[in-house]
Amino acid sequence: xxxxxxxxxxxxxxxxxxxxxxxxxxxTPQADMGVMDLREWNPEDSPLVxxxxxxxxxxxxxxxxxxxxxxxxxxxxxxxxxxxxxxxAIYYLSIKLPNNPDYRKNLALEMNDISSAFELKLNGELVxxxxxxxxxxxxxxxxxxxxxxxxxNLEEELNLEIKVSNYYHPKGGIRSSIILGKTSGIIxxxxxxxxxxxxxxxxTFIMGIYHIIIFSMRRIDQSSLWxxxxxxxxxxxxxFDNNVFFYRVFPDEYWVLIHKIDVISFAMTLPLxxxxxxxxxxxxxxxxxxxxxxxxxxxxxFIIAFSISNFYMNILNYFEVFIIVAILYFLFIIFKTVxxxxxxxxxxxxxxxxxxxxxxxDILNQxxxxxxxxxxxxxxxxxxxxxxxxxxxxxxxxxxxxxxLKTSLEDKVQSRTKELxxxxxxxxxxxxxxxxFLSLVSHDLRxxxxxxxxxxxxxxxxxxxxxxxxxxxxxxxxxDNLNHSLGMIxxxxxxNRLRTGSIxxxxxxxxxxxxxxxxxxxxxxxxxxxxxxIINLIPIGLYINTDKxxxxxxxxxxxxNAIKFSNIGGEIYISYNKDEExxxxxxxxxxxxxxxxxxxxxxxFKSDVKTTQKGTMGEVGTGLGLPFVKDxxxxxNGVIHVKSEPYSGSSFTFRLPVAQSSTLKLN
Numbered sequence: 001x002x003x004x005x006x007x008x009x010x011x012x013x014x015x016x017x018x019x020x021x022x023x024x025x026x027x028t029p030q031a032d033m034g035v036m037d038l039r040e041w042n043p044e045d046s047p048l049v050x051x052x053x054x055x056x057x058x059x060x061x062x063x064x065x066x067x068x069x070x071x072x073x074x075x076x077x078x079x080x081x082x083x084x085x086x087x088x089a090i091y092y093l094s095i096k097l098p099n100n101p102d103y104r105k106n107l108a109l110e111m112n113d114i115s116s117a118f119e120l121k122l123n124g125e126l127v128x129x130x131x132x133x134x135x136x137x138x139x140x141x142x143x144x145x146x147x148x149x150x151x152x153n154l155e156e157e158l159n160l161e162i163k164v165s166n167y168y169h170p171k172g173g174i175r176s177s178i179i180l181g182k183t184s185g186i187i188x189x190x191x192x193x194x195x196x197x198x199x200x201x202x203x204t205f206i207m208g209i210y211h212i213i214i215f216s217m218r219r220i221d222q223s224s225l226w227x228x229x230x231x232x233x234x235x236x237x238x239x240f241d242n243n244v245f246f247y248r249v250f251p252d253e254y255w256v257l258i259h260k261i262d263v264i265s266f267a268m269t270l271p272l273x274x275x276x277x278x279x280x281x282x283x284x285x286x287x288x289x290x291x292x293x294x295x296x297x298x299x300x301x302f303i304i305a306f307s308i309s310n311f312y313m314n315i316l317n318y319f320e321v322f323i324i325v326a327i328l329y330f331l332f333i334i335f336k337t338v339x340x341x342x343x344x345x346x347x348x349x350x351x352x353x354x355x356x357x358x359x360x361x362d363i364l365n366q367x368x369x370x371x372x373x374x375x376x377x378x379x380x381x382x383x384x385x386x387x388x389x390x391x392x393x394x395x396x397x398x399x400x401x402x403x404x405l406k407t408s409l410e411d412k413v414q415s416r417t418k419e420l421x422x423x424x425x426x427x428x429x430x431x432x433x434x435x436x437f438l439s440l441v442s443h444d445l446r447x448x449x450x451x452x453x454x455x456x457x458x459x460x461x462x463x464x465x466x467x468x469x470x471x472x473x474x475x476x477x478x479x480d481n482l483n484h485s486l487g488m489i490x491x492x493x494x495x496n497r498l499r500t501g502s503i504x505x506x507x508x509x510x511x512x513x514x515x516x517x518x519x520x521x522x523x524x525x526x527x528x529x530x531x532x533x534i535i536n537l538i539p540i541g542l543y544i545n546t547d548k549x550x551x552x553x554x555x556x557x558x559x560x561n562a563i564k565f566s567n568i569g570g571e572i573y574i575s576y577n578k579d580e581e582x583x584x585x586x587x588x589x590x591x592x593x594x595x596x597x598x599x600x601x602x603x604x605f606k607s608d609v610k611t612t613q614k615g616t617m618g619e620v621g622t623g624l625g626l627p628f629v630k631d632x633x634x635x636x637n638g639v640i641h642v643k644s645e646p647y648s649g650s651s652f653t654f655r656l657p658v659a660q661s662s663t664l665k666l667n
Contacts (some may be wrong), residue, residue, distance in 0.1 A: 031055055033070065036095045038180075039156075043103050047185030050177035051160075056092040061135045061165075068092065074113075077164075077173035085115075085172040086310070088135050088165040095158040095180070107151040108183040110190070113176035114162070115169045116142035120149070121161040131252055137167035142255045144247035148186055168255075168309045190243075197243050200377040204235035207384055226276035227387060233272055234380045236265050241362075241374040256309065263304050263312060270323055271297035277330055280348075284333045284340075293326055320363045327356045344390045351386025355379040452478045505635065509545045512587075513538045516574055519555050523563055530568050530617060534559065537575040544585065546656065550632045555589070557625035558652050562591035564615035565650070583658055590651040596644040604642070605630040629654070 028046070029038055031053025041049060056068040059081060071080050073091070081087045097104050111120065117131025117140050131143030151158075166172030179186060208231030215225040239245040240262040250258055274293040278285040300319050304312045334352055337345040358379025364370045459466070459474050466474075513536065520527075520534045527534055555574070562572045570592045577586045594616060596604070604626050633640055637657055644650035 028052070031073070031093055034068070034092050034094060036093060039096050039098055041098055041103070043107070043182045043185075048179055048181035048189065050179055051093060051095070052177055055174075058090045058092070059087065060090065060163075061088040062086070071173070073174050073178075074176045075173065076115075076171040076175060078171060081172065084310075085170045086137075086167045087172060088133065088163070089173075091160070091162040091164060091174060093160040095160065097154055097156050097158060099156065101153070104154040104156075105152055106183045107154065108181065108186045109149040109151065110146065110179040110181075110186050111149070112146050112178060113144075114164055114174050115172045116140075116144070116166045117164070119163040121163075122149075122151075123155075123159050124161070131255075133163055133165040134167075135165065140165045140167055141252055142166075142168040142259075143252040144244050144255065144259075145252070146244060146248070148190070150183055168259075170310055170313045193243055194245075197238050197241075197245065197377075200381065201235045201238045203381060203384065204231045204238065204377070207388070208232035208235060221279075223276060223279035226272060226279050230269075230272040230276050231380075231384065233265060233268055234377065237269075238377050240265065241377065259309055260304055263316065264301050267297055267300045267304060267319065269297075270294075270326060273330075274326070277333060281333050281337055281342075284336050289329065296322060317367060320366065323363065324360060327359065331356065344393065347386050347390060351383040355383035452482055505547045505550070507545050508548055509543050510548050511540070512542045512544055512551075512576070513540045515548065515552060516555055519552055519559060520574075522556070523559060526563050530563065530566065530570070532563055532566050532568075532570050532572060534563075534572045535574070537573060538587075539576065542576060544656075546636060550636065554629050554632055554654060555587075557629050558589040561625060561652075562589055562593065562650070564619045565595075566591045566593035567616055584655045585658060586653055586655045588651060588653045590649065592649040595646040595648050596642070596650055597646060601642060601644065605640070 028049060029036060029041065031051060033054055034056035036051060036053060038049065052073060054070050055073045057071040057077065057080060058068050059065045062082065069080060071077060071091070073093075076085060077087070077089060078085045081089060109120075111118075111128070111130070114130075117133050118129075119126060119133050120128040128147060128149055130145050130147065132139070132141035134140030160178075162174065164173060179189075208228045211224045211228030211231065213228075215221065215228060218224070240247075246258050246262070247255070271294040274290055274297075278287075278290045296319070300312075300315065303315060330352065334345065334349050338349055355376075356379075358376045361370070361372060362374045362376045365372060365374055456478060459471055463471075516536050516538055520536065523534065526532075559572065559574070566572060572592075573588070573590045575588045575590070577588070578584070579586070600613070606627060630640060633654055633656075638655055640652065640654040642650065642652055
């Protein structure tokens with residue numbers, strides 16, 4: 001980036017300085033009262049002299065005046081002639097040349113922008129005529145040719161008489177400086193200017209065609225299309241600026257057509273550049289404003305195509321002001337992307353600043369507010385350099401990324417293959433576990449359902465022979481079996497949802513004491529039947545942040561098991577502890593029941609091994625409660641431990657990381 005800025009910044013400074021008259025221009029001789037004193041002029045030191053200053057002018061039309069007025073050259077005659085710029089007049093300048101005859105040899109005059117037909121007389125002799133001078137639009141024929149008149153062995157005084165007529169342009173007169181100087185200097189100047197023009201045309205056309213070809217290969221990127229068309233359009237403009245190449249090559253009879261193409265090529269700059277900026281910064285560029293810019297350019301193009309030059313050139317000033325407004329909007333968009341830190345936005349800004357400064361320079365020249373020359377093509381070269389750099393960077397990054405993908409592809413294939421093998425093994429293991437699990441569950445479900453069917457058949461077959469009390473007993477047993485089966489199915493569904501990720505953790509902050517009280521209240525009947533006391537030792541105001549429903553399921557299953565395996569008149573304690581380092585929080589459910597056999601403890605948390613047994617009052621369980629507790633703790637990144645001995649009670653302690661209870665507080 002620093003390297004690119006080091007290239008573009010000098011270009012910007014050069015173009016900025018080119019818009020300010022230099023010292024050499026301010027020190028050159030100036031015409032005064034129609035006379036220019038060049039007696040001290042040395043062509044060897046200053047080979048080119050612009051004939052600037054105050055000339056004399058005689059108006060011939062629309063009002064003929066015998067007196068000669070004064071007029072500033074270069075400049076338009078509108079203020080002197082009329083506001084419309086139409087008319088015919090004769091310019092006069094008397095040049096006093098050096099006394100040294102050698103300084104008066106091998107000189108030349110370069111006739112520049114004279115709008116829009118003229119005849120040149122030197123010392124009263126007609127030497128040149130461009131276009132046809134006339135007193136009306138019908139009589140005259142315009143010409144933009146800029147010939148060079150070769151002079152040799154001049155006398156000490158050279159009288160210029162230039163008869164100018166204009167009915168084709170809103171600004172008439174000698175609009176740019178006529179140059180007097182050494183023949184070699186003028187030819188060298190024109191050769192360099194012509195070489196630069198062809199360089200600009202070649203660079204812009206080649207880059208334009210290049211981007212259009214890129215778009216034809218990758219149509220998803222429309223910025224290449226619009227930038228390519230814009231480049232071709234700027235290359236076309238180079239044939240009209242400075243050298244007015246097309247006006248020189250084609251006969252004056254085609255002036256009207258060439259001038260329309262000239263101004264249309266300028267009018268289409270706005271739509272094409274707007275489309276390009278929108279394609280690059282579509283999020284920042286408002287579509288309504290884009291439509292306005294395109295519409296203004298197209299409408300002005302139609303006006304040019306179907307109206308006379310005086311009319312559409314009068315509108316040109318308003319269109320140029322609109323372009324300056326559009327440039328301000330473009331700068332707003334680009335500065336916005338710089339603020340958003342879009343990749344390449346700073347480089348895009350530098351190139352745009354150079355381009356826009358040269359566009360404004362050319363517009364001010366067109367309005368005759370400054371006389372610095374047309375330099376927009378140089379600005380476009382700087383802009384082209386910035387865009388080419390961005391394009392190269394984009395392709396380089398894409399190539400580097402492609403290389404990285406190529407080198408890492410084999411590693412990724414091996415990694416994915418390994419992952420697929422592991423997934424296959426896990427799937428086979430899970431399938432085996434599922435088959436084993438289903439065989440256990442189907443056995444447990446078959447037995448109570450078969451028992452229900454047998455009891456119902458017994459009631460139906462012996463309905464009239466058995467008593468009402470026996471019927472009630474059989475129905476109660478069938479209901480108990482069905483409730484058991486329903487509980488097992490419910491537990492299975494919960495486990496399946498947890499293992500498949502259907503349950504989404506919903507953390508919330510709540511008081512653990514209150515939650516445990518709500519759970520123990522659900523076991524009031526079972527505990528009362530066995531005269532069991534459930535003692536909640538959790539302190540009031542212990543708040544944790546975790547999934548309330550899942551933590552409740554853990555306590556529900558552990559308390560249910562404790563009641564089931566406690567003796568009549570037993571006690572169940574629910575307590576809380578926090579490790580010294582503060583990394584974990586522990587909860588314990590302890591009973592004084594019949595304890596657990598060591599062989600049962602090994603498999604009590606496995607869902608594929610049936611470990612259920614009857615409680616102290618013959619209660620029947622599903623055998624799925626503790627595996628479900630283990631699944632929940634896996635989701636909460638917790639662990640569970642059991643301490644138990646036969647006939648000495650059991651203690652279930654589960655631990656949760658403090659990260660799961662990050663807002664832990666105790667009032």
